[in-house]
Amino acid sequence: MDCQKIIKTLRHKDFIKVDNKGNWFEEGAAIYAKEITDNIFLLFVILKGMHIENIQALIAHFDCFSSIGLKEPEQIMFYLSIKDKQDLHYFDQYLKTSDN
Incomplete structure (x- = not known):
């Protein structure tokens, strides 16, 4: 899986890179976030x-944007560990279903 291509796509889709200053995500993790509704990201x-690149996709409720990367979310509504292109396909299908 090409993480650099995914990062470029996220930036193009208005995701913002968030500093990882807390303990919830592993040290060195790159976090990209986008608000999809009030305090839901x-x-x-x-x-x-x-030896491996792993991407985690989450839909989570934080008290504000600035708490991402510092604190744990108040609620996780969706979580997917993406390890290959098939996982990305499932995530894409989930997002299309969520829009309806």
């Missing part, structure tokens, strides 16, 4: 280990 967390 779509997050992509990219973890880069020695």
Whole structure:
């Protein structure tokens, strides 16, 4: 999976890179967030280990945008660990279903 291509796509879709200053996400994780409704955010967390790249997609409620990367969310409504392109396909289908 090409994480650089995914990061470029996220930036193009108005996701904002968030500083990871808390303890909830692993050290070195890159966090990209976008508010989808009042204090409900779509997050992509990219973890880069020695031998694997892992992306986590979350829909979560935070008290405000600035608490992302500092505190745990108040509620997680959706979570998916993306390890291959098929997982991205499932996530895309979920988002299309959620719009209806």
